[in-house]
Amino acid sequence: MKKIIYLLLIFLCFSCEDQIDVDLNEAAPRLVIDASINWVKGTAGNEQSIKLSLSAPYFNTSVPPANNAVVEITDSSNNTFVFIEDNNTGMYQNSTFIPIIDETYTLNIVYNGDAYKATETLKSVSSIEYVEQINDGGFSGEEMELKVYYTDPEDEENYYFFEFISDVTAIPSLEVYEDRFTNGNQVFGFYTEEDLEAGDEVVIRNNGVSKQFYEFMFVLLQQNSEDGGGPFETQPATVRGNCINITNPDNFPFGYFRLSETDEFVYTIE
């Protein structure tokens, strides 16, 4: 919605946008937990990784990894999966993970003397049925538009997290959906990108997620929103995920511990 209003403003006014330099304050670094367990349909899901990094000044071009942490996930049957760091990259890996739909898992991390914890449930997802390509889509009518169809199960509340990854952009396009207005229907994930051309590949992932993750990501995407800002933008917020610092609650981490069943589809633009 905000996007639309913003587009209108641009379209209507004599407005212009330019990039400027702004002096920003710098906050002390926090631990960032990017713990996304994706059980891709048709795979065993035993190989998983978790990325730990630190927050950094806003205009830095990279963020530092968080090294030498102890990372473990435990399920309700007390199976513990230990994640081992790969050569000071901040990537922690495990190859014995056992994914089970609706199973509840607990993540424990010890980093720099502080203990962090999060609990989440692995959510199932509907399969991607087909992809519709529209060459003159988007608001401008000149963008490549993809509609990724799936059918929402009628008897439960579902939340979806879509990732669209292509080489033509440096960053993926992320969307979250709920089924409040579309329960039980065949619906679609929506992606537009100006620069896509025939032959380009788009990796589409649909992840089943919890309501808590949906709400977290909804706010997070508002913060990051490329076309954010303007008078109709919501107040920026501190976005808290599901991870807490047990040792020192004020030094809370960023990020989220998510577990999803994932349907992955690689689409080649025609």
Added chain:
Amino acid sequence: MKFYNSILCFAFCFCSLIISAQEKFTLSGNISEQESNETLIGVNIIITEFETGTITNEYGFYSITLPEGIYNIQISYLGFSTLEQSIQLNENKTLNFQLTESTESLDEVVIKTDVEKLNIKNPQMSVNALSINTIKQMPVVLGEVDVIKSITLLPGVTNAGENSSGFNVRGGAVDQNLILLDEATIFNSSHLFGLFSVFNPDAIKDIKLYKGGIPAKYGGRVSSVLDIYQKEGNSNTFKMNGGIGLISSRLLVEGPIKQDNGAFLFGGRSSYAHLFLPLFDIDNVAYFYDLNTKLSYRLNDRNNIYLSGYFGRDVFEIGDTFENTYGNTVLNFRWNHLFSGKLFSNLSLIYSDYDYDLKLNFVEFDWTSGIRNFNLKYDFKYYINDKLKLEFGLNSIYYKFNPGDIKPTTESSGINPFKLIDKYAFENAVYLDAEHKISNKLSVYYGLRFSSFLRLGQDELNIYDNDNPIVFNEDLQIYQKAEPIGTESISRSNVIKDFFNIEPRISLAYQLNETSSIKASYNRMSQYLHLLSNTSSPTPLDVWAPSGKYIKPQLLDQVALGYFKNINNIYALEVEGFYKTIKNRIDYVDGADLIANNAIEQVILNGEARAYGFEFLLRKNEGNFQGWVAYTLSKSEQQTAGRTPTETGINYGQWYNTAYDKTHDLSVTGNYKLNDRWSFSTNFLLQTGQPTTYPNAQYEYNGISIPSFELRNANRLPLYHRLDISANYTPKPKKDRRWKNNWVFGIYNVYNRKNAASITFRENRTTGNNEAIRLTIFGIVPAVSYNFKF
């Protein structure tokens, strides 16, 4: 009970005054403009012997009661020739006067009146009246004369940026302004998302902005009252005027229905830039239009009736994918009745409606929302004697809120129909206001408004554990929605929740000497409606929500103190200080999604707001050079503390600046009349940058960079300043021709300052690097418009 005691107390007070009044006669009547018979608001009627007087009300009526005698009365109105007449008052008299516009001869000797003296004695403070002529002379962006933009040049009035909707008065929010057009409430005052206002300047007669010391007659909003009256129409001759501008064109016709007794007015305005878009192969459409209509009829000396209507719409279409329309509709019937020369009454029956429609064809849904109300007002003004006037009346408003209705637009749409629950409410008020001249030096307005709000039954009202719709998660330190434990449906004839408030208002003026006075005021006001908006400036999509079980009414207390001085009858100086607090200002928890939310109570908390400041206004209303300097030093902030010691509240419970807090706000506006053909105008604005929130860190999550922000509105945009100029050229009128015309040439933002409307932070999609982006709405914008009259 307390209320009735106060009423009794009032009654006694007045009775003693009324009894002491004897052997007096009443002079009353109407004052209008000669050429058109258009009644004039705020004309001064001065009894020179007593240095006392009165002013005409919103319907051009005046009344003054004096002991028997012969008096010299002076009738004066800015821009009109002053009338002077000697009157023998030995019986009750009705005298109507007609004023003529002062001939524009430059070296005319202006009769110095005691107008400013009246202002100095009048206890009403914190009020700015702007004549439509003044507004029309100001340089404006794209040549579009704009009532709302003009009032932001006054002290204490600001907005949240060039493209923001509405205006902010003394640190109050946009939804706290009561905007009345011919007594009817206007819910959205903007066209094109805030670029222009909905008022057609040609149809408007008078505007008045109350920032404080608000009379008991007004209620329902806590910050200000913008009282706008439309013209009645020319009951003398048929007239037509209009204008052609870059964005919109206007045409207004008016004329008699019955000579001198009845008139019609029909005004239309429409933007037309969209008509040319297809030439450039752009199938996007954006336009607005509005219609103002009015019929007025004088039945006899004691009865006038008025029927007026306003209809405005904004339309946007982007190709076939997106259609958006919204606007206000107002219908209004009024009956002025004079019970006697001393007792004036006006009955208004008003229907007003704001609706919003959005069709998103690519997701195949149609969204509508709106607010509708029926409003009855019965207002009396009783001119008891030259020392005491009473105003009293009642007001009842029935509201229907449609917070949203979603429908699929196609058979194959993946959207299920969804209706947010309609809400109903009934707002009532009675008031009594006295204007009391206690001595030659001391005058007081005092009044009481007793207001009530009944939230009526609705379907599916959520019930929560402990009536608590929002819970605090102590582990994560965030607020989360509580799950309703059930719902109840209550019949519309039942009251879910009621509120009653007593709102005292008082203002007094003490005259220090012939040319200066001090004034003080206090007012308490309540507001039962809330515009749900967590953006810096409201959008047309925002919905109004009534107070009820989970939302409390906003309560304001404001005090103001001022010094007023008249310098040589040329300059008027007004200096005021104010302090106000507002209880129950709702605030939204981080990430609250307000769109299509059926349970808004799950994402809001009750906070408070406060504002204080100092205003300075020096104006020159006479001569070839006219204008004013306005400066405001102020602070506007809000706070939402945790409900228990373990809760953080919003923004960690700390006070934070509102989006429209501007510490320094200077505006200079001037108009110089060189000769009969040329006049020049200029505005200069200098303001502290608006509060905004900058990031102080970034982190990477799921392949994207997320900014982490500082506390709310802890940073500020760069200083805002700009200079506008315009020149007005009136060709020499041809003899014997009624056709008059003029050209307005303007340049907005002369030195092309790139004022930031916002600075946003984003990750560049191509490079993946973070960058700061400045959005500038208007650089230098030249404009020309042509106006005509015949």
